[in-house]
Structure formats: structure tokens, C-alpha cells
Amino acid sequence: MNRKKLYPWYFTIGALVIFLLLCFLPGLIGILYSFTDWNNFTSEVNFVGLKNYKEVFAGNSEYTKYIVNTIVFTVVTTIMKTVAGLALALLLTQKFIKFKTFHRMVIFSPQVMSYLVVGLVFKSMLHPTTGFVNNFLRSIGLGSLARNWLTDLKLVFPTVMAVDTWKGMGYIMVVIIAGVLSISPDYYEAASIDGASFWQKFRSITLPLLKPIIVNVTVLNVTYGLRVFDMIYSLTNGGPGNATGVINTAVYKEFSKGNFAMGTTLSSILFLFVLCLLYFIIKSMENKEVDL
Amino acid sequence: MERMKKHILSVAGNLLAILTSLIVMIPMIVVVLTSFKSSGEANNMSLTLPKKWMFENYAIVIEQGKLISSFLNGLIYATFSVLIIILVVSAAAFVISRNFKGINKFIYYFIIAGIAMPINNVALMKVMQALHLVNQRYGIILLYAAINIPLSLFLCYGFISTIPREIDEAAVIDGCTPTRLFTRIILPLLKPIISTLFVLNFMAVWNDFTMPLYYLNNSKKWPMTLAVYNFFGAFENSWNLVSADIVLTLLPVLLIFILGQKYIVGGVSAGAVKG
Numbered sequence: 359m360n361r362k363k364l365y366p367w368y369f370t371i372g373a374l375v376i377f378l379l380l381c382f383l384p385g386l387i388g389i390l391y392s393f394t395d396w397n398n399f400t401s402e403v404n405f406v407g408l409k410n411y412k413e414v415f416a417g418n419s420e421y422t423k424y425i426v427n428t429i430v431f432t433v434v435t436t437i438m439k440t441v442a443g444l445a446l447a448l449l450l451t452q453k454f455i456k457f458k459t460f461h462r463m464v465i466f467s468p469q470v471m472s473y474l475v476v477g478l479v480f481k482s483m484l485h486p487t488t489g490f491v492n493n494f495l496r497s498i499g500l501g502s503l504a505r506n507w508l509t510d511l512k513l514v515f516p517t518v519m520a521v522d523t524w525k526g527m528g529y530i531m532v533v534i535i536a537g538v539l540s541i542s543p544d545y546y547e548a549a550s551i552d553g554a555s556f557w558q559k560f561r562s563i564t565l566p567l568l569k570p571i572i573v574n575v576t577v578l579n580v581t582y583g584l585r586v587f588d589m590i591y592s593l594t595n596g597g598p599g600n601a602t603g604v605i606n607t608a609v610y611k612e613f614s615k616g617n618f619a620m621g622t623t624l625s626s627i628l629f630l631f632v633l634c635l636l637y638f639i640i641k642s643m644e645n646k647e648v649d650l
Numbered sequence: 651m652e653r654m655k656k657h658i659l660s661v662a663g664n665l666l667a668i669l670t671s672l673i674v675m676i677p678m679i680v681v682v683l684t685s686f687k688s689s690g691e692a693n694n695m696s697l698t699l700p701k702k703w704m705f706e707n708y709a710i711v712i713e714q715g716k717l718i719s720s721f722l723n724g725l726i727y728a729t730f731s732v733l734i735i736i737l738v739v740s741a742a743a744f745v746i747s748r749n750f751k752g753i754n755k756f757i758y759y760f761i762i763a764g765i766a767m768p769i770n771n772v773a774l775m776k777v778m779q780a781l782h783l784v785n786q787r788y789g790i791i792l793l794y795a796a797i798n799i800p801l802s803l804f805l806c807y808g809f810i811s812t813i814p815r816e817i818d819e820a821a822v823i824d825g826c827t828p829t830r831l832f833t834r835i836i837l838p839l840l841k842p843i844i845s846t847l848f849v850l851n852f853m854a855v856w857n858d859f860t861m862p863l864y865y866l867n868n869s870k871k872w873p874m875t876l877a878v879y880n881f882f883g884a885f886e887n888s889w890n891l892v893s894a895d896i897v898l899t900l901l902p903v904l905l906i907f908i909l910g911q912k913y914i915v916g917g918v919s920a921g922a923v924k925g
Binding site for chain 2: 372
């Protein structure tokens with residue numbers, strides 16, 4: 359049978375054209391424009407070579423701060439979500455836990471909420487004078503722990519990362535639970551007969567068998583962390599100052615200032631960085647062990 | 651002794667599970683309670699029941715926040731972009747998975763690379779302008795379709811690979827054309843994955859607020875998320891009203907979450923799902 363006739367190429371055209379025009383083309387054009395002085399004030403666009411890139415990487419510019427922040431955010435939230443998700447997955451698959459399904463559903467539920475809504479909820483919860491967190495601390499006599507969570511320069515970034523973990527850990531938990539449930543109980547039985555402790559079983563059975571899934575969720579968390587925007591925009595808008603600014607909030611800032619060339623340069627740096635990781639990302643996606 | 655230890659472990663484990671659930675639930679409960687309080691009472695956020703239940707907060711929010719039009723906008727954007735995604739992705743996934751070589755293989759990897767690649771929003775503005783898509787409802791719908799195609803294709807491809815090819819062969823011997831084969835035989839078999847795609851993409855579009863922030867500067871065309879953000883800016887000190895607004899934005903997704911739980915968890919377990 360003729361496969362080319364049976365599965366005509368034009369079936370792919372819709373997805374391909376929409377993706378090509380609105381996702382790939384902007385990435386490509388963006389790189390070209392990063393070598394220009396494109397802005398909102400003149401219609402003239404001049405080639406300026408590597409000037410924008412030099413400005414980003416020159417010494418102590420605010421831009422290096424954004425790049426460092428993005429990397430810190432990515433590394434810290436990836437670790438926190440994976441550790442919290444793994445711990446919760448192990449906890450909520452134990453026989454002695456009651457109402458497992460309920461707990462799983464509750465902990466997963468922030469995943470379906472908009473980042474914007476989560477940001478606004480926590481903005482109100484963390485308000486220094488009227489917010490729930492400080493009120494609660496005062497009411498149990500721990501008023502000395504009350505802080506300006508979102509305006510204190512030292513605290514604001516950890517707070518933002520904690521809120522992000524609050525939202526994202528449930529998702530990681532659900533993925534890992536699927537992995538834990540797919541491990542045959544025989545392994546644990548055999549280990550128990552040999553007298554293995556909980557930690558020994560964890561280190562020698564659970565962890566090695568979960569490795570593909572942990573790689574998978576790490577990749578997800580990294581690609582999310584590098585692109586983070588909504589969460590930070592709604593919680594702090596990159597502030598105070600630029601303490602919580604990341605690449606994508608900076609892109610929006612440059613965009614609204616009309617400084618398009620710098621916006622597209624920052625975006626292109628991110629684009630090229632993810633492109634370098636792309637091979638590993640796709641490999642890990644295809645090695646997934648969990649099925650629908 | 652051993653039993654005692656087990657008992658303590660089980661109590662501690664259960665407590666830990668309850669504590670984690672509380673940490674996740676309390677912010678939402680506080681917001682729901684605050685949404686029914688008077689503005690004076692709401693100024694001090696706490697886990698107490700409102701002294702008087704102010705249902706009128708919701709009426710005020712719906713009127714002042716122009717929620718009805720933004721609700722309809724959000725509904726239009728989500729519904730139409732999801733329909734486009736399902737149509738183009740299922741057709742593409744069908745052909746690609748049945749004939750995975752050469753150009754099809756290239757197209758597949760080219761598109762699913764979009765799962766990880768960041769969008770260059772500044773340059774996208776240029777493209778949208780050239781295509782006359784800025785500030786247009788159909789523009790934002792196409793854009794939402796575009797950014798959600800990669801993950802949808804990945805999930806759909808995985809599903810179609812599990813449908814045996816003998817079905818196609820039998821249909822062709824009976825005289826089916828490719829289009830008939832796809833619409834009459836394959837599409838009905840895709841119901842589970844289409845449900846998953848529907849739920850996941852609907853939520854992704856409903857929850858997004860980056861795209862309208864960049865490409866819709868007419869408040870009449872804003873979806874719920876952006877309307878809420880704007881409302882928050884105007885009423886920052888009326889926590890009760892802001893909370894009511896947040897609750898109204900959350901309701902549709904929570905409803906879909908409860909109804910479509912099976913499909914969400916199915917999609918999640920299938921691997922990569924992240925907005």
C-alpha cells in the first residue's frame with residue numbers, strides 16, 4: 359500500500375503553518391533584530407553589530423542581574439519542587455496514610471490556577487499590615503517573625519520562590535506518584551526479607567527506578583524556570599528595584615519602554631541558551647516511562 | 651516496641667499530610683471568606699467567618715470589573731483556540747505517526763521543540779502587526795493555538811501510535827479515501843486524547859495573561875485574567891472586592907478541574923504538561 363497516498367502530507371500543513379508563523383518566525387526575526395537599534399521612537403532601523411550583547415554582558419549592568427536571577431530562580435525552584443514533590447509522593451503512597459486521594463487532589467489543585475491569580479492571592483496574604491500571614495503570626499504570639507515579605511530586599515526573592523514551589527510541587531508529586539505506583543511491590547518484599555531498612559529501600563530501589571521520571575520533571579522545571587514571567591510580574595513586577603527581575607520581566611519592561619532592540623536581545627539570549635539544551639530536553643521527553 | 655514505633659510513624663505521617671494540605675488550602679479558604687466580608691473587616695485578613703455575609707460584594711465586582719464581557723472574551727478565546735488545536739494537531743499527529751520518516755519526522759521534532767523554546771514576544775509583535783493580528787480577537791485565538799500546538803502534538807502523537815495500523819488497511823480495502831479514513835475511523839478513536847487536549851488547553855488559555863498583556867490594549871477585548879489584574883490595580887485596598895474577583899476567576903477552572911480530573915491526571919502522567 360502506498361503510504362504517501364494514504365497519509366497525505368497536507369494533513370500536517372495547518373499545525374505547521376500556524377506554528378511556523380507565530381512561534382518559529384518571531385524567534386528567528388528576533389535574533390536578526392538583536393543586531394539593530396530597533397525602537398519605538400524612530401522608524402529607522404540601523405545595524406549596530408554586537409552592541410546590544412556587549413551592553414548586556416558588560417560588567418555590572420542591570421541585565422547581568424536579570425540573567426543571574428533567572429538562573430538562581432531556575433536552580434532553586436527546580437530543587438525545591440523536586441524534593442517536595444518526591445517527599446510528598448513517597449508519603450502519599452504509604453499504606454498508613456488516610457484520605458490519600460483527598461490529599462493528592464488538594465496538593466495538586468494550585469496547578470490549575472492561573473499564575474496571575476496565585477500571585478494576587480499571595481500578594482494579599484503577604485501584605486505587611488493587613489495580610490493573613492503576619493496577622494496569623496501575631497495572633498499566635500510570634501509577632502516578631504512578621505516581615506515585609508515582598509518589600510524586604512533580602513526576603514523578597516526567597517518568598518517568590520517559595521510561592522512558586524507552593525504552586526508547582528503538586529504537579530511534580532502527581533507525576534512521581536505515577537512512577538512510584540509502577541514499581542513492582544516484589545522488589546520491596548524481597549528487600550524486606552533481606553532486612554533492608556526504609557532508607558536502604560529508598561536508595562537502592564525507589565530512587566534508581568524513578569531516575570527517568572526525576573530527569574523528566576527536572577527538565578520540565580528547568581524549562582519553566584528559565585521562562586518564568588507571570589508569577590513574578592503579578593507578585594512583585596520585578597521589584598523592589600530590580601531585586602526579583604528575571605529575563606522575561608526585563609523583556610516586558612524594555613518592550614513597554616519602546617526599547618525593542620534590547621527586549622529582543624534579552625529574549626534571544628534565552629532562546630539560544632534553551633536551544634543548547636534542546637537535545638537533552640527532547641531526549642528526556644521521549645524516554646518517559648509513564649503511559650497514558 | 652516495634653509496634654509502638656510504627657504507630658508513631660503513622661501518626662506523624664498523617665499529621666504531615668494534613669499539614670501540607672492545610673498549607674495549600676488555607677490561602678484559598680482565606681480568600682473565599684474575605685470575599686464575603688465588609689471592607690472594614692476585610693482589612694484584617696483572618697480565618698474567621700464574616701460577621702455579616704456581604705453577598706453584594708459579588709454584584710459590585712461583576713458590575714465594576716466588567717466581568718461579564720471579559721468572561722465571554724475568555725470563553726471565546728479558549729473555545730476557538732482549543733477547537734483549532736484539536737483539528738490541526740489530530741490531523742498532523744495522524745499522518746506523522748503513521749509515516750514517521752523523512753520530512754514528517756523533521757516536522758515532528760521541529761514543532762515539539764516549541765515545548766521548551768521561549769517565545770520572543772517583542773519580535774512576535776512585529777509578525778502580528780504584519781499579519782494584522784494585533785488587537786484582534788482572531789489574532790489572539792490564532793496565537794493561543796500556535797503556542798499550545800507543540801505539547802498537544804506530542805501528546806496526540808503518543809496516543810495515535812497505540813492505535814493499530816491494521817484498522818487503516820481494512821478501511822482502505824473497503825474503499826476509504828484518506829480524508830474519510832481520518833474523519834470517520836480515526837477521529838472517533840481519538841476521543842480520550844481529545845478530551846485531555848480540550849481540558850489542558852482550555853485551562854492554559856483561560857489562565858494565560860501574558861499574551862493579552864502584550865497584544866490586546868483594548869480593555870473591551872480583555873479576558874478574565876487581565877480584567878482581574880486591572881481591577882486589582884484600581885481597588886488594591888478593598889481586599890473583599892479583590893477576593894470576590896479572584897473567586898469568580900477561579901470558579902470556571904475549578905469546575906473544569908473537578909469535571910475533567912481524569913483527563914488532567916491522564917495528561918499529566920503522560921509526561922510533559924506545563925503551561
